[in-house]
Each structure stands twice: as structure tokens, then as C-alpha cells.
Amino acid sequence: MPAVLNEVTLVAALPAPTASVAVGPPLVDLLFDQPAATDANLVFGANYIAPRDDVVVLASLPLPVVAIKFIPPARAALLAELPALTVTTLLLRPSVPLDVTGASLPGVVFSGEVRYYSRTQRPTVGQTAHAWQVAAQTEDGSTQGQQDAAATPAGWDTFWRRTLGVPQGIEHRLPPVLAAAPEQRGARHQDATRLQDSTWFAHQDATRFAATRQGLFQNAGPLRDTTRFRHQDGDRTKRAGRVSFWQIARLLTERQGSDFQIASPSLKGWSVRYQDAVPPPLGISVWVVPQPPAPIPCYTPSAHLLFAALAPADSHLLFVCENHINPPPPDGEPVVVPVRRVYFVINNVTLYRVSDGAPVPVFNLSLSLDASSWAWGFDAVLPAKAEALVAGSASGPVELVASVNGTPFRVLAESISRERIFGDASIRISGRGRNAVLAAPYAPVMTFSNTEGRTARQLMDDVLTVNGIPLGWAVDWGLTDWNVPAGAFAQQGSWIDALTAIAGAAGGYLIPHPSAQSIRVRHRYPVAxxxxxxxxxxxxxxxxxxxxxxxxxxxxxxxxxxxxxxxxxxxxxxxxxxxxxxxxxxxxxxxxxxxxxxxxxxxxxxxxxxxxxxxxxxxxxxxxxxxxxxxxxxxxxxxxxxxxxxxxxxxxxxxxxxxxxxxxxxxxxxx
Structure with missing residues (x-):
């Protein structure tokens, strides 16, 4: 196995502090820096003794050396400097690799085996004996803890038994024999003599009409009812009977006269204000889009100058609008709705798009506003084919104009939902008035403050600006104005949030204009x-x-x-x-x-x-x-x-x- 030994300084422990050991020519000096060990082994290593051995060399030397242990770092060059060293067993570990196959160390003779300790986990090939052995099949089954019960003739004994008839009976106050005693009940009244009475009317004498009334009952037959005792069978011969209290009724015929005769029909017609409606013929509906009235020009086009007053001393020319009409001042009189028998109202409702004036068909629509809202709420139901007319784009929602009896409302179609029923499909749109552009999600979140003293009215004008440039919205102020020192106003949010904060400080609220870019500020209670x-x-x-x-x-x-x-x-x-x-x-x-x-x-x-x-x-x-x-x-x-x-x-x-x-x-x- 290939192995590379780490470089170390060979240090061994011998009895003498400093000595030379000759193991054959040439001689090698061994330096001992530790006292001799109790055994005869030479330990080569560094200045410390590791808890484990990396190289164990079992060699035969002239000295009584049984084993040589190398502690890393060490090098195999030491073996070459030990002449006449016969290695019988060389134990290697991963930290001391050595090429044993082609090893040629001078003076070292390998006569034994080389074992290499890799200190790694190897798969163990073996078998694990189970603590249990194969159980033998047994034919024994589950033993029932009870045995078959023997049938016993004993049954359930009742606490009652059949009683015997005794001659004693139940004494009662009735006689032993009940004889039928027919009993009649007579009416307390006798037949009344018919009295003829007539009621005279102012019209004419009525012909008497005779009607016959027949009794609702028929001849009743006597019914006998038997009373039985609950204890023992009674004697059927001694039977008591019940006789009906009523006797055979006699048919009575009574005449009732009416004071009226058959009336003659009188024909009378009702006049109505309406006639049968005629369905309109087939044709094309023409949509008339209401256009806003064109402004009246201030000057009539003319090349002539008309001087209506004497020339001023400063020689300035003062031009006056000749078509200007001052509206009459409000007289403060209330609008009184007169009491009429019938109120006629001609309703006209239209909906069209602002961008191009395209009419939008509508089934119904609703508008709402309250004191807690700063924008008109809008909701409408349209046919499904009108979806393309109100669908928004990346630039924003579609702006519409809803006109109700001549009052225009400019609204934004912010939300669209569709509802489909069998045979019918419609869409529902909802949104707010045009001043919704001053609030989220169209307006950014900003911080408003006043670096200098302003009035509350001026604060609203400052809010409706961007870098000092007005947004184009007007404020109709209806509160008592007051001064606000510098730094007192600080608000974070949209434009409408700042306007609401200013108005609410004095108990006011915002009322949007239906169509113009104007916001009215009014007090919740103009008068207490x-x-x-x-x-x-x-x-x-x-x-x-x-x-x-x-x-x-x-x-x-x-x-x-x-x-x-x-x-x-x-x-x-x-x-x-x-x-x-x-x-x-x-x-x-x-x-x-x-x-x-x-x-x-x-x-x-x-x-x-x-x-x-x-x-x-x-x-x-x-x-x-x-x-x-x-x-x-x-x-x-x-x-x-x-x-x-x-x-x-x-x-x-x-x-x-x-x-x-x-x-x-x-x-x-x-x-």
C-alpha cells in the first residue's frame, strides 16, 4: 500500500541519558531525552507522547528490542539508517502511509507481514444472531373458560296466577234488573204563530218571495248502549239500556219572506285617463348625448371700440364684459313644494363615457352620500355586452357621467363584477365620485406641515398643491376661519386625509360637488x-x-x-x-x-x-x-x-x- 511518513525527529527512551547504540556498521547515534521505560521497547517520537501509535515496527535487533513505535510526525528514512534491522511486522495507520510493495530501504529486511490500520469504518460482513428462534407450530387453541350449560326445566316464575271466580260480586246501588224506562223531554216553548211583517222602502213595493227552509236533521233511531263492569263477566240477561233523550222529530216547514225583489241591472261607465298602449315599431334608437352648455363669450366679435364712460385721468382703458350677467343674490326663501293631487315627474337617466361620449346602456343605478363620506358612492347594473365600455386600463378606471333628471354626476368605475343567470347575463359596476383621485389608491402618501403661520383656509389651499402648483381643485369654505401657528399642522397621508383632518378639527365635514372639481366645507351643525x-x-x-x-x-x-x-x-x-x-x-x-x-x-x-x-x-x-x-x-x-x-x-x-x-x-x- 502506498504510504508517506511524516517527518519527525527520532527520539528514543533508553536507560542512559546520552548513549550510542551500535546496531552494525555504519553506526547510528540514538538520542535519548527521557528516562528508560519499564519495558524493553524503544519509543521514537516527538517531544510528547500521543495517546495512540501510528507505526509499530516489530524488528529483531542485536539489542533486546521487541518493538519500535513511531509517533507522527516520523519518516521511514530511519529504517534505512538501522543496519541489520529485520522487520517482522510493520503496522501502519492512516497518518503514516508507506509504500510497502516496492519498498527498498537499505539495511532493512522485511521478513514478516505488513498490516495497515486505516482507522476507517468498514462494512462488517457477518451475521447477527437473533435472540429468538423459530417458534414451533402448536395445535393448541384458545380454551373457553365456560362449558356448555345444561338445559334446566326451570323457567321464570310469575308472581301472578290465574284467579278463580268467586260468587261474591261488587255491590252497587242499582236494582238487580234494569228495566228500560223510556224518558221524554218536552220543549219549554210551543209553536209560535207566524207573524208577517213588512218593511217598506222608499223605492217601491217589493214582491214577496217565499223560501222554504228544511230542518238539518232526519229521523233518529233509538240507540242502546250497554254498560259493562271491569271485574268479572256480568250476567248478559241483566242488561241496562240507555234511551235517547230525544224523540222522533217532526218535519217543520217554515217560510221566510224577503222584502226585496230582483234588481234591474244599471249600466254605468268608468272613464280613465289612459288608453291601450301601442308597441313601438321596429327601428333604431338614437342616443342623444347631453353636452355641457358652451360658455357664453364675454365679448361679441367686433372691431369697433365702444366707450361707455369718460376717459380716466390715467389714460387707461377699462374693458367691461358686455355679456356678463350677475346672478341674483339668494333671497333666503325656502323651496316650498306645493300640495297637489297628482305629482307629475318626467324622469331622465343616462350614462355615458367622458372620454369619447359613448353611451353606456344601463338597467338601473344608484348614488349615495352621507355626512361621514367625502365622495359620492356609485353602483349600476349593466348588460353584459357593455363590459368593454367600462373596463379600465393600466392608466386607471373609466370615468363616467351619470345624469339623473338633469343633475350630472362624474364617477369612476372602480370595480366590475359579473353575474350570469340562465338566459340572462349582467355586470355590476361600482365606484366613487371623481374626487376619489385625491385618495388612495390614486394619491401617494405624503407628509403635510406648515413651516409658517397660516389660516385653516390657507392650509387647505396648500394641501391641494404639488410643489406649489395647484391641482385644480377649489375649496368652498363654510367655517369660521382661525389662525394656525407654524409647526402646529402635521399630517401624513393622501390629500383627502389632510383635508378631512383640517375640517374635522372645528367640527366640520366635506361635501363633494357632483361634477365640478370643488369641495365644500360645512359645519355639522351650522346652527345649534x-x-x-x-x-x-x-x-x-x-x-x-x-x-x-x-x-x-x-x-x-x-x-x-x-x-x-x-x-x-x-x-x-x-x-x-x-x-x-x-x-x-x-x-x-x-x-x-x-x-x-x-x-x-x-x-x-x-x-x-x-x-x-x-x-x-x-x-x-x-x-x-x-x-x-x-x-x-x-x-x-x-x-x-x-x-x-x-x-x-x-x-x-x-x-x-x-x-x-x-x-x-x-x-x-x-x-
Whole structure:
């Protein structure tokens, strides 16, 4: 086997500290640095003694050497320097490889065997004796612990036995022989004498009509019933019979006269306002896409200059729009729906795409908005063939315009689902108003702050910008403005999140415009509920115009005082309802934008107004020409029986499915 010995310095242990051992010419000096061992073995190795041997050489020397042990590192060149060394057995390990097959070591004669210890695991070829031997088959089976039981004639003994008849009977108070005793029952009344009575009518004498009434019973036959005792067989000869209390009835014929005669039919016609409808002939439906009205130009094209005033002293020319029409100022009068016998409404519902004006067929659609939402909700059911018209692309959802009785709503078709029934297929689309582009997932997440002092109104304008460039959205501010110091405003989120935070700090909310890029900011309670007696309603609805009405009573804590405070900077305000002692305290409100008394007062009014005994009213009415679609925030006065109630609209839902269009108003009122 090929082997390579590691290089070592040969060190052996002999009795003498320093000596020379001559093993034949030439002589080799052996250096002993350790005391002599107890045995006669020479141990060659390094300065340490390993716990194992790598090379064991059994050789015959002139000295009494039985074995030579090499500890790595060692080299086989030592064998060549030991003349007259006859190796009988050479044991090698993996760390001391040696080429024994072609080994030619001068002075070394191999007369024995070479064994190589590899220190590796070899597969052991052998057998493992099992502790068990092959069991011998036995014919013994399972022994039943019981034997066959012998049949015994003994059975179950009953506790009862057949009784013998005894002559004693059961004594009773009846006579031994029951004789049939027919008994008759006579009526207490006699036959009444027929009395003829006539009722005269103002029309004419009626001919008497005779009717015959026959009794409902027939001749009854006597029925005998036997009574038997339960103890022993009775004597059948002594049988008691029961006789019916009724006798044979006699047929009685009675006449009943009627005071009426056969009426003569009178023909009368009913006039209706409708006639039979004629199905329309086959043809092509022409879709008329409503286009927005073109703006009226300010100047009429003309090359002449018309001076309507004297020349100013600064010689400047002032041009005035000749086609400008100032709208009349609002007079503050409510819209009163008159009481009519019939309300005629011509409903018109259309849906078309904004990009190219392509009409979208629709079965029905609905729109909804409440005070907690900042966008109109949209839902519609379309035929399946219209899927290509509303399917979005990588650039975003399709923008649609839903027109309900002349009011346009610009919405985004954000979600599409399909429903298929046997013989019919439709798709449902849902989405939000166009101001959804200011929120996720279309708007990025940004951080808003004010590095300098601004008003709340100016903060909203700053939010609707990108690097100082306006986004094109207008804000219709309806709150009392207040100052916000530098660093007081910090908000992370989309544009709509920042706008909601600013409006909510003073108890306000956002109302989106149906079609324009405008957002209205309104207070939840423009007037405190305890001062609603001075409010002029926006709409007056009679009970005749409301198709359905429902009420729900709510009871909320009657708070009359609240503390409102800023966070890092601001004011601490105490808002108390006028005319009360302020003994019922509401939870404290903390908002970083409450920096002035104006903001604290508006937020406190919003907290104290939403208390006490309230009513949730649901009114369902058509979209009339006088009212249009009534949006949240409007004051509505309606008639509840004999009580006139005033409330503020909190939610509006429009359901359009031709030929009917309805709007349902959620009104908050106070009892």
C-alpha cells in the first residue's frame, strides 16, 4: 500500500541519558531525552507522547528490542539508517502511509507481514444472531373458560296466577234488573204563530218571495248502549239500556219572506285617463348625448371700440364684459313644494363615457352620500355586452357621467363584477365620485406641515398643491376661519386625509360637488339644535309629496359642557351650553389644530349638539323639479301628522330604475 511518513525527529527512551547504540556498521547515534521505560521497547517520537501509535515496527535487533513505535510526525528514512534491522511486522495507520510493495530501504529486511490500520469504518460482513428462534407450530387453541350449560326445566316464575271466580260480586246501588224506562223531554216553548211583517222602502213595493227552509236533521233511531263492569263477566240477561233523550222529530216547514225583489241591472261607465298602449315599431334608437352648455363669450366679435364712460385721468382703458350677467343674490326663501293631487315627474337617466361620449346602456343605478363620506358612492347594473365600455386600463378606471333628471354626476368605475343567470347575463359596476383621485389608491402618501403661520383656509389651499402648483381643485369654505401657528399642522397621508383632518378639527365635514372639481366645507351643525326655531328651512315638504316615512328614536347622553384643547400649541376652551348649569361633562377633546377660541367653540358646539333625545327620520320621495336631488347639510321641514318637524339632512340615496326615480333622505331631528 502506498504510504508517506511524516517527518519527525527520532527520539528514543533508553536507560542512559546520552548513549550510542551500535546496531552494525555504519553506526547510528540514538538520542535519548527521557528516562528508560519499564519495558524493553524503544519509543521514537516527538517531544510528547500521543495517546495512540501510528507505526509499530516489530524488528529483531542485536539489542533486546521487541518493538519500535513511531509517533507522527516520523519518516521511514530511519529504517534505512538501522543496519541489520529485520522487520517482522510493520503496522501502519492512516497518518503514516508507506509504500510497502516496492519498498527498498537499505539495511532493512522485511521478513514478516505488513498490516495497515486505516482507522476507517468498514462494512462488517457477518451475521447477527437473533435472540429468538423459530417458534414451533402448536395445535393448541384458545380454551373457553365456560362449558356448555345444561338445559334446566326451570323457567321464570310469575308472581301472578290465574284467579278463580268467586260468587261474591261488587255491590252497587242499582236494582238487580234494569228495566228500560223510556224518558221524554218536552220543549219549554210551543209553536209560535207566524207573524208577517213588512218593511217598506222608499223605492217601491217589493214582491214577496217565499223560501222554504228544511230542518238539518232526519229521523233518529233509538240507540242502546250497554254498560259493562271491569271485574268479572256480568250476567248478559241483566242488561241496562240507555234511551235517547230525544224523540222522533217532526218535519217543520217554515217560510221566510224577503222584502226585496230582483234588481234591474244599471249600466254605468268608468272613464280613465289612459288608453291601450301601442308597441313601438321596429327601428333604431338614437342616443342623444347631453353636452355641457358652451360658455357664453364675454365679448361679441367686433372691431369697433365702444366707450361707455369718460376717459380716466390715467389714460387707461377699462374693458367691461358686455355679456356678463350677475346672478341674483339668494333671497333666503325656502323651496316650498306645493300640495297637489297628482305629482307629475318626467324622469331622465343616462350614462355615458367622458372620454369619447359613448353611451353606456344601463338597467338601473344608484348614488349615495352621507355626512361621514367625502365622495359620492356609485353602483349600476349593466348588460353584459357593455363590459368593454367600462373596463379600465393600466392608466386607471373609466370615468363616467351619470345624469339623473338633469343633475350630472362624474364617477369612476372602480370595480366590475359579473353575474350570469340562465338566459340572462349582467355586470355590476361600482365606484366613487371623481374626487376619489385625491385618495388612495390614486394619491401617494405624503407628509403635510406648515413651516409658517397660516389660516385653516390657507392650509387647505396648500394641501391641494404639488410643489406649489395647484391641482385644480377649489375649496368652498363654510367655517369660521382661525389662525394656525407654524409647526402646529402635521399630517401624513393622501390629500383627502389632510383635508378631512383640517375640517374635522372645528367640527366640520366635506361635501363633494357632483361634477365640478370643488369641495365644500360645512359645519355639522351650522346652527345649534336648541336654536333651530330661528332657522329658515331650505325645503318644505308636505306629507303628500312623501311616499314613505319611517322614524327611529335615539337616546344619547345629555352633555352640556365639554373641554376642548390643543396639543403642543393652542388654547384650552370650556364650552357650555347656554341656559344650563354645565354639570354633565362630556369627554375632553384634544386636537393639534385647536389653536384659537374660534376653533374651540366650533368643535365644542359639534360635541354638545349631538346629545339628548333625537329622531332618525327616513323620507322617500321622487326627484321633483322643485327640489332636485337634496344633498346632505340642507334643512328640511316636513309634516309629521299634526306636528311640524325640522331636521338636517345627513344622508341622500338616489335609486334610478326607469321609469321610476326615487331619493331617500336620512334626516336628523330632535323630539
Amino acid at each position: 339644535p336648541w336654536e333651530w326655531s330661528t332657522v329658515t328651512p331650505d325645503f318644505v315638504l308636505p306629507v303628500d309629496a312623501v311616499a314613505r316615512e319611517s322614524l327611529r328614536w335615539l337616546e344619547k347622553p345629555a352633555y352640556n359642557r365639554v373641554f376642548v384643547s390643543g396639543q403642543d400649541v393652542g388654547v384650552l376652551g370650556q364650552v357650555t351650553r347656554a341656559g344650563t348649569a354645565g354639570e354633565v361633562l362630556a369627554p375632553m377633546v384634544v386636537d393639534p389644530l385647536i389653536t384659537e377660541a374660534a376653533a374651540a367653540r366650533q368643535r365644542g358646539v359639534a360635541v354638545l349638539a349631538d346629545t339628548g333625545h333625537q329622531l332618525e327620520v327616513s323620507l322617500r320621495l321622487p326627484v321633483l323639479a322643485e327640489t332636485g336631488i337634496i344633498e346632505p347639510g340642507a334643512f328640511v321641514e316636513y309634516q309629521d301628522g299634526s306636528v311640524t318637524r325640522l331636521g338636517i339632512v345627513r344622508a341622500t340615496q338616489v335609486e334610478a330604475g326607469l321609469p321610476e326615480v326615487w331619493q331617500t333622505l336620512g334626516v336628523q331631528a330632535y323630539a
